[in-house]
Amino acid sequence: MTRVLVVGSDNREEQVLLGRLRKAAGLPPEALQRCVDLDQCDLLLVRDTPALRSAALHMASKRPSMRLWMHDDDGAVHDGRAATPVFLDDQQIQSALAPRVDVTTDGLYLASGAKQVTRLLRQRLQERKGRALLTLQGQPQLLIDFEHDQAVPLYLHPGAGPTLAQQLGELLELLALQELSPARYEALAENLSRQPLRPLLWQMAQHGDYWSDFERRLQQNAQMHLLRWPDFRVLAHQHDGFRLCSLLLKKPCSLSECTQLLDLDINATRAFMRSAYLCGYAEVKVPVDAPPPVPVAQKHGASALLARMWRSVRGRTGMHA
Incomplete structure (x- = not known):
């Protein structure tokens, strides 16, 4: 938690300043708290006027570990200890206030x-x-x-x-x-x-190109079996995702089977499979015997009927030739 002492602003301005710092640093409200004790604060945030600047530098000189930032009337801040004022952008504020993580942890x-x-x-x-x-x-x-x-x-x-x-x-x-x-x-x-x-x-899983082995298995007619329903937040407003889940929960299917049975775009189906696999929702196995291709549904329109009649006529003509 970073404790901030704001000097030279009323309560409303103080809340606005703290809110801007929290937003820039990506911190929850409890991670950046108002402080009233100079000896307990981590950051002294002072309105940039000649009188307040002089007093702040005097206070900061006795507390070298305390950050000193100055802010103008618009809320823009700069490092009060710097010889030349350079306003800090959001990324610099985030770098200064976000917790630093020591990568030398207790694990392997x-x-x-x-x-x-x-x-x-x-x-x-x-x-x-x-x-x-x-x-x-x-x-x-x-x-x-x-x-x-x-x-x-x-x-x-x-x-x-x-x-x-x-x-x-x-x-x-x-x-x-x-x-x-x-x-x-x-x-x-x-x-x-x-x-x-x-x-x-x-x-x-929707990004990157490190899925060559996974893609190769899909090309070998690997079948995906969904182990359980995914988190509904990942399927929000994705009608095709719900259809794929319903199919793959019932029976394992290959990429080509999914696209043909549900009439889906192959790239979108492949992206769904990558995500479901990475999240542990699904298993993927290459069958010993590759399944036969899914038959394309027959169309029963007038053109199909005409084609069958023509084949029938040709067959009879050939028999009597």
């Missing part, structure tokens, strides 16, 4: 790389046991609680850039999972926002 590395991470995620999701830290090239990205199916993002991705799910999916080969004890997990996640894990993983 469990998996690294796309294949190992995918395999372990599926295993732990099905077992519903354990907690882990997901890192990207050694940088902490996500705390995972498999038992409660929760995720705790450790980095706020800018709105204009890729989402967390997109970045993790596109860089799957660079990810690693590290084991955490329950106590260590709670210490790291104490004041951070938690979110459902599987919808995040579902979106991860």
